Amino acid sequence: MEQPHDEPILAVEAARKSYGAFEAVQNVSFAVRRGECFGLLGPNGAGKTTTIRMIYGFSPASGGTIRVFGQDIRTGFRRIKARLGVCQQGNTLDPDLSVLENLLVFAGYFGIPRAEAQARADELLAFFALEAKKRFQYEELSGGMARRLMLARAIINRPELLILDEPTTGLDPQSRNTLWDRLLDLKRQGLTILLTTHAMEEAERFCDRLCIIDHGQVVAAGEPAGLLAEHVGRHALEVESPEEAMAVHLAQAGIRFDRSGRRLIVYGDDKAALLALRERFCAESGFIRPATLEDVFLRLTGRELRE
Structure with missing residues (x-):
């Protein structure tokens, strides 16, 4: 049965994942529309990877429902899998196969005829600038080339939904920008993409909408611009080693601010008001910049280190 075009391509409702008494994912809900890039953001251990593993059927949910292409993942797993592309965070390429063979063997899992698989592999190698490396073993590739090969492999079956788990982690700036x-x-x-990432620049660049997960729960969701407006505003004033009188004034005035070590960050839409604060309290040590999605992320999930 064909899925209605206006129905979400992915609908997650109150999804839970428990490991004994520990709940890694707690009542997470979101929906991904056809043709958009949807981001899952969160600190290490927040539940992002656990959530996407439930979505593509690798790990069964402990509760809630997950529907992909209008079908329940619990009963339609095989049909769903044929229409998915998944690029895991870790390297899962076969070390015994060449670059080209990694694509051809994977195409075989989807029953793609050999001639079609060869044509599709050649097309993808060209698209990802790997033509000159097709006879190489994957261990001879750079980190950026290996990630591009994993992405090529993930779309060899022409998926309708591509799931990317931290696709640029560990890449140098050149490799990251190429990817x-x-x-x-x-x-x-027009490919629909579900993306998990730690890189706020990546989320701002690609995501039409996103949700931020922390401790297994959704703490915010929406379009990046809307989240900025709701949680921080358009501008930020950063101050190095501020006087305590400044923090007292901000608290009394009800102005949004955060502390990060010796820094204090003040948020707002009114740039003139921030300029006045700088002139009054920190003319030498304060600077004003545009607010970013990273400010939202840190406000909602905290600034402490996560192991």
């Missing part, structure tokens, strides 16, 4: 270019191309082609 970003390819992801933007895929997005422009």
Whole structure:
């Protein structure tokens, strides 16, 4: 049965995952529309990877419902899997196969005829600038090339939904930007993408909507611009080692601010008001910048280190 076009391509409702007494995911709900890039953000251990593993059927949910392409993942797993592309965070390439063979063997899992698989592999190797490396073993590739190969493998079956778990973790700036270019191309082609990332720049660049997860729960959701407006505003004043009188004034005036070690960050929409604060309290040590999604993320999830 064909899924209605206006129905979410993915609907997660009150999903839970428990390991004994520990609840890694607690009543997480969100929906992904066809053709958008949806982001899952959160600190280490927040429950992002656990959530997406439930979505593609690797780990069964302890509760709630997950519907992909209008089908329950518990009963329609095989049908759903044929229409999914998944690029895990860790390297899962086969070390015994060449670059080209990694694509061809994976295509075989989807029953793609050999001639079609070869044509599709050649197309993807060109798209990801890996043509010159197709006879290489994956261990001979750089980290950026290996990630591009994993992404190529994830879309060999022409998926309707691509799931990316931290796709640029550990990459140098050149490799990261090359991969970003390819992801933007895929997005422009209309591919629906579910992305988990720690990189706020990545989320701002790609995500039409997103939700932030912490301690297994959704703490905020919406469009990036809307989250900025709701939680921090358009501008931020950063102050190094501020006088205590400034923090007292901000608290009494009900102005949004955070502390981060020796820094104090003040948020707001009124740039003139922030300029006045700087002139009064920190003319030498304060500077004003645009607020970012990272400010939202840190306000909602805290600034302490997570192991």
